[in-house]
Amino acid sequence: MSFETVRQNITARLNTNYVGSYPIEWPNTEIVKPKNDLWFRFGIAGPDEDRNEIGRAAYTAIGLIQFQVFAPKNTGVKKSMELMDTLTGIFRNTTFNSITCDGASITVVGLDEAWHQTNAIIPFEVDLVY
Numbered sequence: 001m002s003f004e005t006v007r008q009n010i011t012a013r014l015n016t017n018y019v020g021s022y023p024i025e026w027p028n029t030e031i032v033k034p035k036n037d038l039w040f041r042f043g044i045a046g047p048d049e050d051r052n053e054i055g056r057a058a059y060t061a062i063g064l065i066q067f068q069v070f071a072p073k074n075t076g077v078k079k080s081m082e083l084m085d086t087l088t089g090i091f092r093n094t095t096f097n098s099i100t101c102d103g104a105s106i107t108v109v110g111l112d113e114a115w116h117q118t119n120a121i122i123p124f125e126v127d128l129v130y
Contacts, residue, residue: 006099022038036072038079040087041067044066047062047124047128049061060128062125069117091122099124
């Protein structure tokens with residue numbers, strides 16, 4: 001499995017299982033952000049390879065599925081945490097297309113000029129053979 005196939009499989013899982021109405025900002029795209037509602041970013045970091053056996057082209061690759069949820073300033077955190085529960089639940093402790101995901105880690109970043117930000121990462125691993 002290639003890095004691109006890993007990306008496609010993770011992206012397809014989000015596309016298939018996310019049925020909400022909040023806009024998604026995909027990697028290398030920009031959206032018109034709503035002024036009075038939530039939106040989120042999706043990304044994948046890695047994966048980084050580690051060889052399974054010397055002399056064999058097999059690797060275990062470890063990466064991170066990333067979400068950044070943005071809520072309008074002064075609207076509380078309930079809706080953003082509910083969205084984060086939905087998003088992380090799509091991947092948390094699951095295996096699909098040979099990709100195994102772990103539990104989520106959530107970080108409240110806080111406020112900037114207009115948005116309250118909450119981030120999540122979900123580690124994953126996959127075996128790659130070249």
